[in-house]
Amino acid sequence: MKFVCAPMATLSHEAFRILIENFGGCDEYFTEMINAPSLLNRGPFEKFYLLNGPAPEKIVWQLTGSETKPLAEAACIVCEKGGIGVDLNMGCSAPQIYKTGAGISWMLKPLEETKKTVRAVKDSLNLMEQKMNRHFRLSVKCRLGDENFTEAGFLSFTDMLVENGVELITLHPRTIKEKYRGLPRYEFVHKISQRYKDVAQVYLNGCIKDFESESYALQKCPGADGVMIARAAAEKPWIFRQIQKNHEHSAEEISVDRMKTALDFIDYVEKFQPKEFHKTRIQRFFSYYCKQFEFGHYFQTGMTNYKSNDESRKTVIDYFSRQPHEQFLTI
Numbered sequence: 001m002k003f004v005c006a007p008m009a010t011l012s013h014e015a016f017r018i019l020i021e022n023f024g025g026c027d028e029y030f031t032e033m034i035n036a037p038s039l040l041n042r043g044p045f046e047k048f049y050l051l052n053g054p055a056p057e058k059i060v061w062q063l064t065g066s067e068t069k070p071l072a073e074a075a076c077i078v079c080e081k082g083g084i085g086v087d088l089n090m091g092c093s094a095p096q097i098y099k100t101g102a103g104i105s106w107m108l109k110p111l112e113e114t115k116k117t118v119r120a121v122k123d124s125l126n127l128m129e130q131k132m133n134r135h136f137r138l139s140v141k142c143r144l145g146d147e148n149f150t151e152a153g154f155l156s157f158t159d160m161l162v163e164n165g166v167e168l169i170t171l172h173p174r175t176i177k178e179k180y181r182g183l184p185r186y187e188f189v190h191k192i193s194q195r196y197k198d199v200a201q202v203y204l205n206g207c208i209k210d211f212e213s214e215s216y217a218l219q220k221c222p223g224a225d226g227v228m229i230a231r232a233a234a235e236k237p238w239i240f241r242q243i244q245k246n247h248e249h250s251a252e253e254i255s256v257d258r259m260k261t262a263l264d265f266i267d268y269v270e271k272f273q274p275k276e277f278h279k280t281r282i283q284r285f286f287s288y289y290c291k292q293f294e295f296g297h298y299f300q301t302g303m304t305n306y307k308s309n310d311e312s313r314k315t316v317i318d319y320f321s322r323q324p325h326e327q328f329l330t331i
């Protein structure tokens, strides 16, 4: 069973990965989605999207785009940096993404068109495999489709993926409009994990927030090869360690310093992100991290309205000086 940190735009960057590694890490880190045409244009910020620390061997490069050629070319660029392989974003349901023909719109285009793109990226990975004398995995992250999806239509999409060289599918089993509403339909993860048992891996994703929710999901799809976590990893960067500990029936008690974790994150953002990104990255992380605290809303407002990184540090220190009993957590 693999434990996997999800791709999250503005969140799944090196600073965030270091935070998770500090608690023992996970098996794979998907990068935030990297826009293929922007990467090819080599804009001033693209080098930051190519950072692969602190565990380069665990990186999965997630690419997004609406056309075949940039995706195929971008796949070669990211593979130069190593990592496990390339993931195609075919699940993002944010309107600004799918309305441009990227993200989940790949599930809605004619199958032949998506197949051509998958094939072209697979060809790039084969090329890189020859060049670098090592394998690069091709994976796809998707949802169920739009509101009119049918099981047969969904399975013909996933069959097409597997027939064209996709070795791993991560399924967030909801439709476009469901976004985060209702429980994910884990039974679809189970269905495809059985269908591709010996030919491809399947990771489950959606609403895993602790050991109990993970156990519930795995009961519904015992054949899943991995569990991918997004929002809960930002809320509790120690979640992988916590779940692992439960799997091992370990009695070890780990003390988490939640003030230090918050301050460390700000330090890492300063170190590994361009200054133009500091504010948005800090705001995004704390919009999840603050949720766990008694006065989380108040804390988060402070982390949204600050004027400098030092002021954000002061907000963190002030919060824990008022709420000292919230600083340490035993997991």
Ligand SMILES: Cc1cc2nc3c(=O)[nH]c(=O)nc-3n(C[C@H](O)[C@H](O)[C@H](O)COP(=O)(O)O)c2cc1C
Binding pocket: 006, 007, 008, 009, 010, 011, 032, 033, 062, 089, 091, 092, 141, 172, 205, 206, 207, 208, 228, 229, 230, 231, 232
């Ligand atoms: C802030 C944020 C950014 C996200 N960005 C991406 C992304 O870049 N690529 C992607 O495939 N999914 C993205 N997602 C979706 C997550 O990877 C995941 O599929 C979804 O949040 C469900 O998992 P969860 O219930 O563990 O949060 C994003 C989610 C969040 C909350």
